[in-house]
Amino acid sequence: MLMDRRKKPNVVPKVMSENEIISLLSDINPEEVNEARRASMVPLYDTIFFEGEPGGAIIRDVNGVEYLDCTSQAWTLNVGSSNPDVIYGAYVQASRLNHVRYGYPTIPRIKLLNKLAKIAPGDLKKVCLNTQGGSYAIEAAMKLAMINKPGSSLFVTFLRSYQGSTLATIGASAFIREGIRFPGFGLDHFMKAPYPYCYRCAYGEEGPDQCNNECLVTLEQLVDRGVNVPVTGMIVEPMQGPGGQVPAPKKFLEGLRRICDERKIVLIFDEAQTGFGRIGKWFAAEYYGVMPDVICFTKALGGGFPIGGILASKKLRQTFLTPGEEHSTFGSNPVSFAAACVTLELIERLNLMKNAEEQGKYFTKRIKEEFMPKYPIIGDIRGPGLFIGMEMVKDRKTKEPASAEANTIVGEATKRRVIFDLSMTDTTSKGELVRNVVKFKPPLVITREQVDHALDVLDESIKAVTKK
Ligand SMILES: Cc1ncc(COP(=O)(O)O)c(C=O)c1O
Structure with missing residues (x-):
């Protein structure tokens, strides 16, 4: 059957009128807001945002008050909010097919896999995608590490680290402890090590140029003598985000690479915040010239749509995840993939x-x-x-x-x-x-x-x- 794949979308609602849908998504009264606040199981901030300057840094609340957003809404809006190109890409894809189950490739998924493999640093050319976000990406990296080091399931993570809010990633994280009521859950799989915080060096050193790598010395002792099982992987933010905006000195990351190489530990960079142009490069691995075995990414790639995934080195013995190991109902949403394809183009074309x-x-x-x-x-x-x-x-x-x-x-x-x-x-x-x-x-x-x-x-x- 002949089909015109380039047909422009023209979506017209069939059951509701356009005005009804617009009104549903625009009109709100204080009583509705209060009711929702009572119903919500999680705290809601006071401000209700409504729209953003297309492709810009300005956002407005429901009353039209304008703000300059210096947060990128949890690091997601590198190309600005509601970027018109991203929205058009998402609209085109959503109007054709807005969801498929995990195993099916779609045109945006194919293009995105290829593009990510192209921009990936070093030999991190194997890609696994999801459309749920960063925690899910961290867990995919953990799964891959365990497959590569069969029989072991112990990870080193770092003080002040944040890896997410699923049960495993809460265990991996070290900086949020207050307000969390899952005592001990999963903690037997994580060993926390010091992360260099040179402004406040815990060892009293003056800065990375003067120090004797005490953080690395402690880490080596922990890995070799602090546990009696092999370490599977090390998960590190090359620049700590939620834990104080602290970039690691290059020599610390080089040290991690050496320690992992010597012990066949899988080195995983959590680049949730540093990926996709924020630090002037696609990835922090490239910025430092230190290659991990796996990079976890999420946030800015989707241009505001949910997404995440990992890049893995071709040198790993195993880079294949079975459908039982990696799949989920909403893991392969083509609308998010379409938005991501456009976002990557824009980062390049706008020289961001x-x-x-x-x-x-x-x-x-x-x-x-x-x-x-x-x-x-x-x-x-x-x-x-x-x-x-x-x-x-x-x-x-x-x-x-x-x-x-x-x-x-x-x-x-x-x-x-x-x-x-x-x-x-x-x-x-x-x-x-x-x-x-x-x-x-x-x-x-x-x-x-x-x-x-x-x-x-x-x-x-x-x-x-x-x-x-
Ligand atoms: C460094 C880092 N890793 C992982 C995550 C988890 O990502 P998500 O919230 O999408 O699960 C975040 C989220 O803020 C993050 O900042």
Whole structure:
């Protein structure tokens, strides 16, 4: 049968009218909101967002109040919100076929597999996709590691790490413990090791150029003598995100590579936040020139649609996952894959990696040169690209975390309609969690004028807090 595969979509609702559907998705009254708040089993923030500037960094709430979004909504909107090309790609695919079961290839899935294999660093050319997200990707990497090291199921993860919110990834994570009520679940599969936090080196060293790799020495001792079973894999964020926006020194990652090579441990990079242009490269592996065996990715790839997956080295003995080991009902959604295909094109065509690098450098430089001399509350500023953390301290010498102040600064900025986020760290000797790192991680499409505006608002917000 002849078919025109290039036919333009023209979707017209059949049962409801267009107006009915628009009204269903647009009209809301306060009583509905209250009812939903009572029904919801998870907390809901106060602001109800409604729309974004297509392909930009501005978002508006239901009342039309406009915000400059410096969070990219959990790192997903590298190409801006509701990017018109991404939305059109998703619309074309959704109008044809909006879902298939996991095993079926679709045109977007085929194109995406090929494109990801092409941009993958080194020999990480084997790809496994899902449309559920990062936790699922981490678990796929764990499965692959266990297949490659049969009979073992122990993973090294790192202090202040975050790997997700499924039961296995909660066990893998080290920084969220408060408010979690699954005591001990899965923890026998994870051993936590120190992650270098050079601004607050736990070993009292002055920085990566001076130190003797104490983090690695401890890690080697833990792997060789801390357990009496072989270690299967090591899961590491090459730049820690939720745990303080802390990029690892290159020599730490090189050390992990050596330790894993010597013991045939599968090295897994969690690139949930660093992937797809944010740090000026496709992946942190490429940025550092250190190749893991597996990269986990998610977030920005979908341009706002759910997605995740792993890239694996062709050198692994096994890179095949059986249908029993890896499949799920919603794991292969072609609409997400279509959105991802377009997103990757846009990152290249709009030169977003270069923009991330340039705007990031500019932001960091102004904080260093203009803000740090006048605001002693800023203890440290860390990049690279648009993966920026600004650590707030009560005193630069003692480095006592200024978490209440950081929180108020973010609140002041929100009042001025610029949204920043806070990162959690365990900056105290007791390992208590504090939120004293203000994060700047806007869509990569952000313009110089918008960066300047974000800085102006930050300036006013810090002034408002430090003056009190
Ligand atoms: C570093 C890191 N890894 C894994 C995840 C888990 O991803 P998801 O929330 O999509 O399951 C996240 C999510 O924030 C993350 O930041």
